Amino acid sequence: MVETRANAFQSSNQSSQAPVQTRPETPKILVEAKNICQSYRTGSGETGPMVLDHVSLTLHEGEIIGLLGRSGSGKSSLLRIISGLVQPAAGSLTYLGEPVTGPVDGVAIVFQSFALFPWLSVLANVELGLRARKVGREEARARALKAIDLIGLDGFESAYPKELSGGMRQRVGFARALVVDPNILLMDEPFSALDVLTAETLRTDLLDLWVESRLPIKSILMVTHNIEEAVLMCNRIVVLSSNPGRISAEIPVTLPHPRNRLDPEFRQLVDKIYALMTKRPEPAPPGREPVQPTHTLAMSLPIISTNTLAGMIEEIAADPYNGSAPLPELADSLQMEIDDLFPVGETLQLLHFAELGDGAIRLTPQGLRFADEEVDVRKQLFGAHLLAHVPLAAHIKAVLDERQNHRARASRFLEELEDYMSDDYAEQTLKSVINWGRYGELFAYDENSATFSLEDPH
């Protein structure tokens, strides 16, 4: 045990001095994706807005790439396309120079939800991929045990997933992926379902194995929405912008392993990425304007409670931020990852209560006023902003005002939304508007009859 630790230290030291030079000068290309496009299906079954818009990505031997983006940036779609599980709408994809038409043999995936078969024991879960490929029983058993040993699961071979903690389950996920000797390991937010301590242990264990070259894999591609995680683990971070997903930046990370989160260089990099991600979206390059004409209703809204919005405004208005908060610090103090933080910030921006930019969030004068006021005034203010800046809310209100009985069925608006987005997003958007509209007292909504109306029941 002590010996391996010493070895680990040594080898990580070695690679820390020359992390790039140890790899060949022109690293071999494993996967090459060119101009990948993918679209949503709208509710009516037509091709809807784009999820991925001409994304190109090359995966070289010996690198860990992080795909960083918010929800809606299509990072998971991109991962599934690269694995061959999903076919892109357009673009070309090659693996070792060969075009990809189905699930690729040399690729294994680790899932956020672990995706273990609950009816199989740990050993059987790990063996499954081998047995399905007609590897003999003896050999499969031996290789599975080796992978289990490598990933630190010995002693748990006969356990069932439901007996294990989240961290142990994800270790099974890793063992299962590694046992088939893949060239590429794809990871879809592998640590985000784990608690902070467990996630950190798993990250460092994986990094140790990688740095010591004890893994059979040649490259790792991971999807994450945790900026620090990306900086901690990756050689290259690809930032995707949302709606549609485009590559907005590629950032090489040359810090040696093991990386220290408190290292000023590390912090700088994190801040830089926050700033990049809060940059106003650039207009689409000429010739690639969105196919769908941008309509005011074509804006999907995240499900965010008004309490969260109010709480965020208060947090930013109060000490120590006094109206302007750097996002990395805010994320740290609130324990929010960018998947939670950005939608809140963007909604506040949409409602003109705050502005995002340079990796910080600043309250507008109205935002500061909101923070100062009592509940009733807050609701009034919120309602006014909702009406002014969320076209869907204004549309619903206009329809209700127009009608004699001041009532309208929800299905009508849902159908309108479904022209622009998928069923799920349409439903989510309408739900958000209902909640926000209720809080702003713009309109009332009755769940039973699924109708909007102007008055609340007396």
Next chain:
Amino acid sequence: MFSRFVSFAYLDRGVRPNPYDFAAFILLLSAFVALAYGSRGLTLPLSAPEATAITLDYAALPYYALRTTLRMFAAMGASLVFTFIYATLAAKSRRAELVLIPLLDILQSVPILGFLSFTVTFFLQLFPGSMLGAECAAVFAIFTSQAWNMAFSFYQSLRNLPRDLVEVSNGFHLSPWQKFWQLETPFAMPSLIWNMMMSMSGGWFFVVASEAISVGNTTIKLPGIGSYLAQAIEMRRIDAVVAAVATMAIVILLYDQFLFRPLVVFGGKFRVELSASQTKEHSWVADLFSRTRWLSAIMTVPVEFLSSLALLRLEPGFLRPKATDKHEHPSRVLDLLWISVLALGSLLALRYVIAFIGNNLTFDDIRESVILTSFTMIRVIVLMVLATIVWVPVGVYIGLRPTLAEKVQPLTQFLAAFPANVVFPIAVVLIVRYQLNPDIWLSFLIIFGTQWYILFNVIAGTTAFPNDLKEAARAFGIKGWHWWISVILPGIFPYYVTGALTASGGSWNAAIVAEYVKWGDVTIAAHGIGAYISEATVAGDYPRIVLGVGVMAIFVILFNRLLWRPLFGLAERRLRLD
């Protein structure tokens, strides 16, 4: 010799069979013997005297019980095969789904017992002169009572496979055959087992009803408890009826212990929830088999064989798993063509049925059958209301007392599985003795076997009612009428609807046997579509059977669509407590 004995004693303890081995071995052996013994009489010629003669000797009851049980298992096997094929086809092919799922929905609502006469004639012609035809007809009747909900549950499981597990399977290149055994079947297992159990419970009713049947001039009595009962009714032997009831009770108890419980324990393994469940199912039979040493060792051979069978790729090499292509447009033209073929087919079938009925029946017959079905419907509704008024308070009372609930729940499940038609003769004797009005008193038989579904679902619902809500209600002093209306009734509503739906479906079917009962040469009939169908069956009047069953099926479908489905929607949307 001595040294050998000593060396034997030195053998590793792990190699010797343990006591559990002996017990399990005895159980297995007796199962095989019973199987061999029971299947002996299957292929006798129909004219053989011992084929149809039913003796009322109590000593014959175990043999009859065995035959009845075997019929039940044969039907279950057929239902499983049907489920795997039908549901898989429906889940995998969109065009097949268009036909198969609505068809299944209708089949679920058709009163199966009404069609007994057709199936008996059909199978008798298939195996002329042999008992096998009659056996098949009985098995088929049980099959039709078991298969639909199993197929439906399997189909729904297949449509709701967890996406990440599907992706793992595709990523590992599992072939369709491997995926079926590694992912789809295990995932569907818990709900399939639950539906198998419900089907088995319902099946006892049909096995009793379908063993002794007379269509026109043909009377068939297959050796079994149902025939024994029919014979007892004919001979007016109340003691034999009681003996049949007792035997049935024992059979159901045994099958609960030896099959139900081990199956539930087995199915628990396949639940997808990733936390260990709080309520652990237990079965001494399952424990016994898992503790055996030799038997477990021997069993690894077939288990290994089966699991490698499940891992065969079974596919030609060119059929590699393809990436899911979201952009593939299903051909609209082919769809249209397919739908028009279907529409044409059903139109032709409808014309054929109308011609069949129209040649023999007049408009008055249709009117009569509609009126009679309305009578039966009123009966079902009134009795459902009565059962609700009685069993909901009782169920809540029991459910609020966990220790009591634990004791009562197995009893209600037993009562739900118990074929109510076995006790019908006792009710008939009472009606005859006290000169009661059959239109009122026979009605109770309709709900007799099915009311327990309401009770045990209400108990389950009350037990599952969150404790903090109970405490909140108590803390705010919500009592009496108010407590029922705003606390417990909405809380148990989803459970109640599930139970009531099952009870209502069963009641329609029960109406066919419950509205027309015999005791010796006395026949008591109530006004209703059930009696209409039964009379037509005895008379061998096929057009009237078709008409009766058809009208009844339409009523049941409307009943389900207009009443139960909206209630289910309400329960799902508004009253779920999770």
